[in-house]
Amino acid sequence: MSGNLSHFLAELVSNPEQMAAYLADPERVFDEAGLTTDEREVIRSRDARRLDEVLSDGFRLQSFANNDVPVPKKAPAKRKKPAAKKPAKKKGGRKKGGSKKR
Amino acid sequence: MPSSRRSSVMGARRAGAPRNGSDRPGSLVVVGIGLMLGRHTTTETLDAIRGAEHVLHLLTNPAAEAWIQRLNPRTTPLGDCFKEGKSRTRSYAEMAERIVDAVRAGEQVCAAFYGHPGVLVSPAYQAIVGARRAGCQARMLPGISAEDCLFADLTIDPRGLGWQCFEASDFLLRRRRFDPSVALILWQAGVLGEGSIRPQMQARPERVQVLIDRLAPHYPARHPVIVYEASEFPITEPMIKQMALRRLPEQPLYPKTTLYVPPRATSAQDARIARWFTGPKA
Numbered sequence: 001m002s003g004n005l006s007h008f009l010a011e012l013v014s015n016p017e018q019m020a021a022y023l024a025d026p027e028r029v030f031d032e033a034g035l036t037t038d039e040r041e042v043i044r045s046r047d048a049r050r051l052d053e054v055l056s057d058g059f060r061l062q063s064f065a066n067n068d069v070p071v072p073k074k075a076p077a078k079r080k081k082p083a084a085k086k087p088a089k090k091k092g093g094r095k096k097g098g099s100k101k102r
Numbered sequence: 103m104p105s106s107r108r109s110s111v112m113g114a115r116r117a118g119a120p121r122n123g124s125d126r127p128g129s130l131v132v133v134g135i136g137l138m139l140g141r142h143t144t145t146e147t148l149d150a151i152r153g154a155e156h157v158l159h160l161l162t163n164p165a166a167e168a169w170i171q172r173l174n175p176r177t178t179p180l181g182d183c184f185k186e187g188k189s190r191t192r193s194y195a196e197m198a199e200r201i202v203d204a205v206r207a208g209e210q211v212c213a214a215f216y217g218h219p220g221v222l223v224s225p226a227y228q229a230i231v232g233a234r235r236a237g238c239q240a241r242m243l244p245g246i247s248a249e250d251c252l253f254a255d256l257t258i259d260p261r262g263l264g265w266q267c268f269e270a271s272d273f274l275l276r277r278r279r280f281d282p283s284v285a286l287i288l289w290q291a292g293v294l295g296e297g298s299i300r301p302q303m304q305a306r307p308e309r310v311q312v313l314i315d316r317l318a319p320h321y322p323a324r325h326p327v328i329v330y331e332a333s334e335f336p337i338t339e340p341m342i343k344q345m346a347l348r349r350l351p352e353q354p355l356y357p358k359t360t361l362y363v364p365p366r367a368t369s370a371q372d373a374r375i376a377r378w379f380t381g382p383k384a
Contacts, residue, residue, distance in 0.1 A: 003164070009335060010168035013140025019336070048331060048338040049356075055163045 005055060008033045128205035130233040131212050132226045134219035134245025137332040139166050142246040147214075148173065150243060154212035158201050160225070162216050162334065162358070170214060180225070187298050191224075198228030205233045205240070218247035222269065222289055248360055249287065251332035255340045256362060260285055263365055270361070271295050274313060282320040283368035288313075288361040305355035314350055321347060321366050328362040329353055 011018050011033075022029045030040045042054045131150045136142020143151075151157055151170065157177040161167055171177050180200060183193040204211045213219075219226040220242050233240035249267065253260065267287035268278050271294055280286055293299075294309045318325075324346050331341040345353060347363065355361075 006163070006165040006168045009139065009165035009337075010172060013169060013336060014172055022337075043337060046338050048333050048335070048341055051335065051338055052163065052358075055165055 004034060004036075005039045008035060008039075009055075126208065126210075128208045128233070128236075128238045129210050130201065130205045130229060130238060130240040132219045132230060132240070132242045133212060133214050134217050134221075134223075134243070134247070135161070135166070135170070135214055136246035137217055137248060137251050137334060138246075139169055139335055141336055144243070144245065147243050147245060150212050151214060153210070155210040156204050157212045157214055158197075158204065159214040160197060160216070161214070165335075166216065174212075184299050186300050189297055190299065191297070194225040195228065197225040198232055201225070201229040202232035202236060205229075205238050206236050215245075218245040218250075220244070221247045221249065248289075248332050248358075251340065252287070252330055252360060252362060255332065255342060256328060256330065258285065258362075270313065274316060277316075280320075282363075282366040283370070285365050286317075286361075286363040288363070290357065291361045292355040292357040292359045294355075303357055305359075307351045310351045310355060314348060317363065318347060321363070323348075325366065326364060328364070329355065330360045330362055331356070331358050 012022060013019070018029070026044070027040075030043075035043070039054065042050045045051075131154070133147040133150050135147065136144075151173045154174060155176060157170060157174045158180055159167070159170055159177060160180045161170065167177075167179060178200075180197040183196040183200075184190070185193070201211060201213045213226065213229055215223050215226055217223070226242065230240040230242060252258070263284055265285040265287060266280055267289065268280070270288040270291040272278065273280075273288060274294070291310070291313070292303065292305045294305045294313065296303070326344050327347045327350055329341070329343040329345070329350075333340040341359075343353065350361075
């Protein structure tokens with residue numbers, strides 16, 4: 001749908017005679033351009049948001065924002081400390097302070 | 103000249119030699135077509151587009167593409183560098199790469215963007231840096247930016263109190279300091295914190311709420327905000343919606359949306375400076 005409308009708009013802004021004709025009698029210019037009912041309706045509305053939606057119908061994904069959005073930097077992955085080896089518990093372990101020296 | 107510096111410059115000259123068999127090295131001119139199609143483009147920019155051997159462009163809609171094709175049929179769109187889920191940073195780097203490749207091939211290239219090519223257009227800067235590194239001439243022409251349109255459409259003269267502007271995501275991420283007694287402009291509010299793109303993109307309300315939470319403590323309870331989008335065609339109106347700042351999450355914010363927060367009233371003056379300005383009484 002947007003192809004014909006795109007060319008209509010490009011012609012309108014490029015050709016002062018076409019713009020003058022549109023301002024004088026928009027319906028006649030719509031007829032000549034072969035615009036659909038929906039396309040005519042959206043132009044009559046003068047609503048930029050609606051026109052944008054109709055024009056972008058089938059148009060490639062577009063960001064419309066030309067600049068990077070800053071994204072948080074990932075914190076460097078923390079190195080896992082090797083788990084300290086726990087001395088194997090012996091059954092019936094020693095009591096505190098009861099170090100046995102040989 | 104130190105030998106390392108000399109060899110780097112000479113290397114750049116060699117790199118700038120055209121690959122298309124022509125004696126003329128490639129060159130780059132980066133332009134912005136303004137916001138309103140066919141009305142905001144300067145004659146300098148029109149000449150650059152018409153005179154280029156190759157026009158690479160990133161424009162906002164297919165009507166703009168049809169328009170530029172009329173000016174110069176040797177055009178290549180860059181919009182296909184975007185892909186859903188792909189990092190925008192990567193997309194912009196690819197665009198710049200394509201532009202620089204054409205320049206290195208010896209073409210007289212024009213890279214066209216919407217608005218002002220030097221305002222929030224990272225691929226434009228990257229391409230200029232890349233072309234210059236390749237030993238080719240590269241320059242940027244000014245264009246009408248969204249900010250220019252905002253001042254005109256909202257009839258604001260920032261001359262008196264000044265103004266401050268931030269990229270919206272950067273504003274939040276880096277906790278930018280701002281002065282609420284000065285007008286505040288926030289760009290790209292519709293892509294708040296978005297590293298990629300998706301169809302029918304709008305700002306996520308929960309993120310807009312975080313933005314409001316950051317702003318609201320600095321303003322009176324019913325302080326207004328203006329949601330603004332410049333008109334892209336002479337037959338449409340700009341979008342200007344005023345609402346209470348706290349109600350902003352109810353409003354859809356699109357990638358082209360700009361937020362304008364008017365200044366909070368203030369009468370604070372530095373009495374010592376004021377006395378100094380007025381001078382000793384006669």
